[in-house]
Amino acid sequence: MNQFLNNKAFLELNENQKLAVKTLNGPLLVLSGAGTGKTRVLTARLANLIYSRITNPWNILAVTFTNKAAREMKFRLENLIGQPANSVFLGTFHSIAAKILRENAELVGLNSNYTIITPDDQVRLLKQIMVDANIDIKKFTPKSMSNLIASWKDRAYRPKDVSISNNINFANGKGIDIYKMYQQRLITLNSVDFGDLLLFNLTIFRDHPDILERYYTKLSYFLVDEYQDTNTIQYMWLKILASKTENICCVGDDDQSIYGWRGAEVGNILRFEKDYPSAKVIKLEENYRSTGRILEAANSIILNNKERLGKNLKTSSDLGEKIALFSVWDGMEEAKKTSNEIENLYSNGFRYDQMAVLVRAGHQTRYFEERFIEIGIPYKVIGAKFYERQEIRDALAYLRVVQQPNDDLALERIINVPKRGLGASTINMIHTHAKKNKISYFLASQELLMTDELRPNVKKVLQNLINQFLNWNRQNKDISHTDLALKILDESGYIAYWQNENSIEGEGRLENLKELVNAMSGFENLAGFLEHISLVMDGDNEAEAGEVSLMTLHAAKGLEFEVVFLPGWEEGIFPSQRSIDETGLAGLEEERRLAYVGITRAKKRLFVTFAANRQVHGLWQGSIPSRFISELPKNHLIEYIEGNLGGDAFSYNQIDFGVSHDKGAYGPGFFRAKQTGIKAIDLYKKPTVGHSDLVNNNNFNNGQRVFHQKFGMGHVISSDGDKLNINFDKAGEKKVVSSFIKIIE
Numbered sequence: 001m002n003q004f005l006n007n008k009a010f011l012e013l014n015e016n017q018k019l020a021v022k023t024l025n026g027p028l029l030v031l032s033g034a035g036t037g038k039t040r041v042l043t044a045r046l047a048n049l050i051y052s053r054i055t056n057p058w059n060i061l062a063v064t065f066t067n068k069a070a071r072e073m074k075f076r077l078e079n080l081i082g083q084p085a086n087s088v089f090l091g092t093f094h095s096i097a098a099k100i101l102r103e104n105a106e107l108v109g110l111n112s113n114y115t116i117i118t119p120d121d122q123v124r125l126l127k128q129i130m131v132d133a134n135i136d137i138k139k140f141t142p143k144s145m146s147n148l149i150a151s152w153k154d155r156a157y158r159p160k161d162v163s164i165s166n167n168i169n170f171a172n173g174k175g176i177d178i179y180k181m182y183q184q185r186l187i188t189l190n191s192v193d194f195g196d197l198l199l200f201n202l203t204i205f206r207d208h209p210d211i212l213e214r215y216y217t218k219l220s221y222f223l224v225d226e227y228q229d230t231n232t233i234q235y236m237w238l239k240i241l242a243s244k245t246e247n248i249c250c251v252g253d254d255d256q257s258i259y260g261w262r263g264a265e266v267g268n269i270l271r272f273e274k275d276y277p278s279a280k281v282i283k284l285e286e287n288y289r290s291t292g293r294i295l296e297a298a299n300s301i302i303l304n305n306k307e308r309l310g311k312n313l314k315t316s317s318d319l320g321e322k323i324a325l326f327s328v329w330d331g332m333e334e335a336k337k338t339s340n341e342i343e344n345l346y347s348n349g350f351r352y353d354q355m356a357v358l359v360r361a362g363h364q365t366r367y368f369e370e371r372f373i374e375i376g377i378p379y380k381v382i383g384a385k386f387y388e389r390q391e392i393r394d395a396l397a398y399l400r401v402v403q404q405p406n407d408d409l410a411l412e413r414i415i416n417v418p419k420r421g422l423g424a425s426t427i428n429m430i431h432t433h434a435k436k437n438k439i440s441y442f443l444a445s446q447e448l449l450m451t452d453e454l455r456p457n458v459k460k461v462l463q464n465l466i467n468q469f470l471n472w473n474r475q476n477k478d479i480s481h482t483d484l485a486l487k488i489l490d491e492s493g494y495i496a497y498w499q500n501e502n503s504i505e506g507e508g509r510l511e512n513l514k515e516l517v518n519a520m521s522g523f524e525n526l527a528g529f530l531e532h533i534s535l536v537m538d539g540d541n542e543a544e545a546g547e548v549s550l551m552t553l554h555a556a557k558g559l560e561f562e563v564v565f566l567p568g569w570e571e572g573i574f575p576s577q578r579s580i581d582e583t584g585l586a587g588l589e590e591e592r593r594l595a596y597v598g599i600t601r602a603k604k605r606l607f608v609t610f611a612a613n614r615q616v617h618g619l620w621q622g623s624i625p626s627r628f629i630s631e632l633p634k635n636h637l638i639e640y641i642e643g644n645l646g647g648d649a650f651s652y653n654q655i656d657f658g659v660s661h662d663k664g665a666y667g668p669g670f671f672r673a674k675q676t677g678i679k680a681i682d683l684y685k686k687p688t689v690g691h692s693d694l695v696n697n698n699n700f701n702n703g704q705r706v707f708h709q710k711f712g713m714g715h716v717i718s719s720d721g722d723k724l725n726i727n728f729d730k731a732g733e734k735k736v737v738s739s740f741i742k743i744i745e
Helices: 015-022 038-052 067-081 093-103 119-132 142-154 175-188 194-207 209-218 232-242 292-302 331-347 362-375 390-403 408-414 424-437 441-449 456-475 481-491 494-499 504-520 526-537 577-599 668-676
Strands: 028-032 060-064 089-092 221-224 248-252 280-284 324-328 355-359 379-381 548-552 561-566 602-611 613-616 619-622 640-642 649-651 705-708 712-720 723-728 732-737 741-743
Touching (some): 067 089, 142 232, 194 232, 209 232, 221 232, 292 577, 331 355, 362 379, 362 504, 390 481, 390 504, 390 526, 408 424, 408 441, 441 456, 456 481, 504 526
Parallel strands (some): 324 602, 355 548, 355 561
Antiparallel strands (some): 640 649, 705 712
8 A cells, every 4th residue: 555645745735736646657747837836746746656666766767957956856755755865866957967978978989087167168168269260259259159059059959960050140150160179179178068968868869779778777757847947958858768658747837937048948848748649737726825816917917828738826815915006207216116115014014035026137126226225125136236246347447447547446357358468467567566666557557558568469458448548538528427438338348248248148237237327327427426336335234134135037936925026017128128029929928927927926915017217328218018017907906006206196997008098098107208308108009029119309410429239339321210220330230220329429
């Protein structure tokens, strides 16, 4: 008799959870909604496999995505079975693949003591290869090549599998050659990168059927966590290993697939029944986290996605408080409104560490951080705080040297950022001369340039940098500090540096730099802004009651809070315009899944805000509410939105994306905008995929110097309405819309 079925841990499960635990043979998809207890089901099913004795513990393979998840699963399993679970093959995709590769390394030209190189080592190795191949590493960076190779490996592409169309955009079609040389070099070094672990596993399975047969004998039952996050090569690896017995149980939630930007394929979970025609699907829909209204909001939004298997979260708890939807004037007002609500909740018994602000993009944290510091709300940023991020500190260092050339710490930070050939020996020479003569690094650099101490090529580079700083310092008196910041970031090569990264990380850093320029526009001059930053960065505090969490929606997956604030629900911000532009409807659906994840982090209270206006490069742009707002269930929302803008209020029922109404259809931000002469976009205008409505009040003339947030500095060649032909300094001639252009005086 299977004793586990009388175990308390099993008896406490609901009926669908019990069914998932008892279904041991054949393919099984456990479609587990947010907060429905998937980890309990996974570990209980593992325990049942062991207790049932239909297989041996060492014949079970359990795969997770993170080491933390693997440790938690092992800990829970050992508590259930009352003994160590070391014999179960349990770990991450990469850790398990690494063990398989060590057992068969010689089949792919490696020794079993191979090393796994770090991402930094990978970039350094690629740099050597690309320099030897006479490739311009400033235009085609080793980091971007590293990202490209990683993406190929995620799709199970060996060098011979990469097509011309996949390769043509990098280094004039030389990407495949670099990839080949890189792989050959790794073999020589007896090393692999993370992508190789699964890639070499597949090679071994395909080329050596006898080895695959050995694993068929060794592994007969498979459990997979977070199946919706698998990429192509992980999917192929699992499918090959499980093909013999098809005793595979995948647990996941298609509605929480939010990592498409890093290779995850939601189609893997959507096609499960096609891959395994005899599969059973069990839906876990009983949510143990959130109130009824919050779940209804999540259900209502995700129902608009077409590519999903379908389920409906429910709860036996009460409806709870209505969801609060607020319209605000701008980002600063949004931060104030949020902080006021946090203080009210705190005074009513909620702890700070029970509350979270979840933003779509990292740059949105800036207003909240400054506001929380200003009024003393303790907070923590999951990830780097805004003014502590690398790109922000670099940009501030440039600005500090322009404002105060004798700022040695700032100059030392960016003298070779981005890399310009001023290495450690040059910096040491400057440092020695400055110390000996008791002068600043800047003055020491100028004096060294009047000597023959420096090599000619180094002298030329340093002279150019010093001249740039002197020029920027003069311009600080003649042009606005925001325009000056744009010029510095462009002319220094810093914007191009991150553009050439050609990665999600690089794009995020560029967004943060734009937000830094936005922050500057609120001050009269550069000196005032830098003083403000010094005070902000010195204003952190601690509190016994914990800290409010501030993070992106992606970082929040798997977490839960009593109270959640979701700011920035506007078209272009959320859903992200970039996601829609790059992948169309698929991108929009992933954005909607991200909204679903954000909503389901909340247990008791949920607040959603949108602003009527946002500032980009110092220009005010009207905003329209996110299409996701129109998808929220009206009967579960607070009916009236207090805009805190002179007493204006309007009913949510009047925000109708298809029909024009009277004053209420626009909201308080629209009318305040009209009164102040700032253009705002009609709130009732129905958004469409690819929609981008940004305000432009400039008239462009041929030859004008302009700045574009993606392509940098350039000058206008011709114009046709809002379409411009611009010759960009680094990107060449491009056709762009005027909405994204700012005139540089």
